[in-house]
Amino acid sequence: MKASVVALYAGILIAGIVAPLVIPNYTFQxxxxxxxxxxxxxxxxxxxxxxxxxxxxxxxxxAGMYISAVVQISMGYDVSEYTAAFGAIKIDFTDTQYFTGxxxxxxxxxxxxxxCALLLGLAVFGLRGPYFAIGTxxxxxxxxxxxxxxxxVGGGGxxxxxxxxxxxxxxxxxxxxxxxxxxxxxxxxLKWLYxxxxxxxxxxxxxxxxxxxxxxxxxxxxKMVAWSIAAFFLGMIGxxxxxxxxxxxxxxxxxxxxxFGIFMVAMALLGGKGTxxxxxxxxxxxxxxxxxxxxxxxxxxxxALGAIIVxxxxxxxxxxxxxxxxxxxxxxGVTVERDEDPDEGDGQRQAQPREATS
Amino acid sequence: xxxxxxxxxxxxxxxxxxANRDVSLSVPDGGITGLIGPNGSGKxxxxxxxxxxxxxDDGSIAFMGQEITTFSVQKIARLGLLRTFQQTHIxxxxxxxxxxxxxxxxxxxxxxxxxxxxxxSVYGRADELLEFVGLYSxxxxxxxxxxxxxxxxxxFAMALMNEPRVLLLDEPTAGxxxxxxxxxxxxxxxxxxxxxITLFVIEHNMRVIMNLAxxxxxxAHGELLxxxxxxxxxxxxxxxxxxxxAH
Numbered sequence: 001m002k003a004s005v006v007a008l009y010a011g012i013l014i015a016g017i018v019a020p021l022v023i024p025n026y027t028f029q030x031x032x033x034x035x036x037x038x039x040x041x042x043x044x045x046x047x048x049x050x051x052x053x054x055x056x057x058x059x060x061x062x063a064g065m066y067i068s069a070v071v072q073i074s075m076g077y078d079v080s081e082y083t084a085a086f087g088a089i090k091i092d093f094t095d096t097q098y099f100t101g102x103x104x105x106x107x108x109x110x111x112x113x114x115x116c117a118l119l120l121g122l123a124v125f126g127l128r129g130p131y132f133a134i135g136t137x138x139x140x141x142x143x144x145x146x147x148x149x150x151x152x153v154g155g156g157g158x159x160x161x162x163x164x165x166x167x168x169x170x171x172x173x174x175x176x177x178x179x180x181x182x183x184x185x186x187x188x189x190l191k192w193l194y195x196x197x198x199x200x201x202x203x204x205x206x207x208x209x210x211x212x213x214x215x216x217x218x219x220x221x222x223k224m225v226a227w228s229i230a231a232f233f234l235g236m237i238g239x240x241x242x243x244x245x246x247x248x249x250x251x252x253x254x255x256x257x258x259x260f261g262i263f264m265v266a267m268a269l270l271g272g273k274g275t276x277x278x279x280x281x282x283x284x285x286x287x288x289x290x291x292x293x294x295x296x297x298x299x300x301x302x303x304a305l306g307a308i309i310v311x312x313x314x315x316x317x318x319x320x321x322x323x324x325x326x327x328x329x330x331x332x333g334v335t336v337e338r339d340e341d342p343d344e345g346d347g348q349r350q351a352q353p354r355e356a357t358s
Numbered sequence: 359x360x361x362x363x364x365x366x367x368x369x370x371x372x373x374x375x376x377a378n379r380d381v382s383l384s385v386p387d388g389g390i391t392g393l394i395g396p397n398g399s400g401k402x403x404x405x406x407x408x409x410x411x412x413x414x415d416d417g418s419i420a421f422m423g424q425e426i427t428t429f430s431v432q433k434i435a436r437l438g439l440l441r442t443f444q445q446t447h448i449x450x451x452x453x454x455x456x457x458x459x460x461x462x463x464x465x466x467x468x469x470x471x472x473x474x475x476x477x478x479s480v481y482g483r484a485d486e487l488l489e490f491v492g493l494y495s496x497x498x499x500x501x502x503x504x505x506x507x508x509x510x511x512x513x514f515a516m517a518l519m520n521e522p523r524v525l526l527l528d529e530p531t532a533g534x535x536x537x538x539x540x541x542x543x544x545x546x547x548x549x550x551x552x553x554x555i556t557l558f559v560i561e562h563n564m565r566v567i568m569n570l571a572x573x574x575x576x577x578a579h580g581e582l583l584x585x586x587x588x589x590x591x592x593x594x595x596x597x598x599x600x601x602x603x604a605h
Binding site for chain 1: 409431432435436440441443447448449450451452453456459460461462463464465467469471472473474475476495496498499500502503516520
């Protein structure tokens with residue numbers, strides 16, 4: 001690895017670790033930034049690398065949040081009694097109970113996310129193109145409504161999460177580092193994943209699924225696994241975010257289709273879909289613009305975000321990194337080797353006039 | 359030579375249009391078989407029926423003695439029966455080497471192997487075959503940036519990478535300039551001889567197919583019109599009438 005790359009990784013890791021110590025007032029915002037990066041990275045697995053534009057990935061986030069809430073509360077209480085009392089019952093956990101519950105909750109959220117992805121995948125992976133996008137959007141909207149009508153988990157009234165044992169400062173740092181660790185773990189996992197034949201297989205599905213089928217690629221298997229990986233990480237971050245906010249509710253917190261659900265798509269498109277770094281770059285830029293306009297241009301924040309999306313979609317459809325790859329292809333490994341034997345093949349001869357005129 | 363593909367009484371219609379009516383033919387192991395016919399005579403439909411793109415209305419198709427009429431496209435491909443398309447189908451946003459790597463024989467892929475990297479031997483084979491079709495110096499280019507003719511060559515190399523028993527080629531020379539065609543014919547023959555791949559070729563270019571095939575079937579209006587050695591088919595009055603129109 002080149003020194004500049006090592007420096008970049010080290011810089012990001014150090015910045016992530018010291019951020020809550022240097023700018024403690026922004027701990028929550030930076031934690032959400034890591035979550036946004038995770039959102040964009042996981043959306044890009046199916047959306048960018050595999051060409052399946054899902055608008056329903058937020059479903060796994062919400063499912064993870066609710067699964068974790070139920071698991072954590074059932075460590076000491078009956079969930080239906082607790083939710084029926086609407087806050088009249090105060091949870092009183094020991095430290096061990098709390099942290100065991102949190103650990104089991106996050107683990108269950110990851111597994112639950114994968115189960116949801118496999119079940120839904122059986123239904124929606126028969127769809128392609130815009131039909132897949134609308135189908136998944138329908139799944140996410142339906143999930144929010146179903147949960148809002150389900151009294152066992154508190155319906156539209158939501159669930160108060162167990163209270164963190166410790167002072168607020170420790171609490172915010174604790175959840176910050178969980179978000180940070182999950183985002184880094186997701187990035188590292190995907191970096192490895194895209195270097196295996198799995199990465200090439202889902203790229204092949206994106207570029208030409210009919211061809212991939214005709215070549216015997218196990219397309220269904222790859223599609224299911226790709227979506228499950230996204231659901232695995234989204235389920236975990238959902239569980240963490242539910243605890244970080246402290247209150248779980250279906251429409252605004254768990255299944256926010258028109259905010260987080262659309263942000264994850266917009267961020268990946270902005271940075272450059274189908275690349276590893278694009279979602280990271282896009283999420284960072286998007287989140288910073290969002291927070292800055294929220295602070296200094298209150299009232300115009302949605303206009304600013306809308307403008308970014310419009311400019312992105314109209315003028316830079318490939319996103320920032322995609323645009324850079326078009327402009328400097330040789331930096332991204334797209335090269336013709338000119339020092340080869342010119343009589344090597346017939347293909348060579350045919351392409352030469354084109355190169356000469358360019 | 360035993361029959362590798364055995365098509366028995368296959369019919370296929372789209373709405374009221376009969377694309378294939380009671381077509382029976384067989385592709386012998388190890389040979390090069392041609393399929394000709396005027397435009398719209400049902401050649402590509404027959405290919406699609408064989409590789410499982412759509413269900414047939416009637417009849418049966420067997421590959422190496424195994425009934426494959428109802429199998430999915432992927433399953434048939436993994437048995438070693440592969441097809442290339444009339445319009446090129448390549449993975450445009452991936453470079454040539456990546457196109458080759460992902461074309462490995464997927465019959466050997468297991469859930470556990472999907473997270474492994476390709477061994478050096480696979481990279482070596484990819485380079486060898488790119489060299490074979492004359493695209494080695496372009497191997498780092500995105501496949502979508504190649505010319506149409508080069509994409510056809512790449513698609514042919516990808517098919518060879520898949521190590522099929524039989525390769526169905528749908529107009530391999532369409533859209534390729536005449537100087538390249540000779541090279542392609544030579545490579546098709548070498549793939550047949552040296553790699554032992556049985557070929558079944560749809561072709562409009564008579565010079566090419568007469569040169570290439572040992573046995574030719576001719577379709578017209580969805581029905582089998584004639585068959586035999588290239589010379590016999592070429593001189594068959596029914597075939598001439600079908601192509602030029604008879605009164």
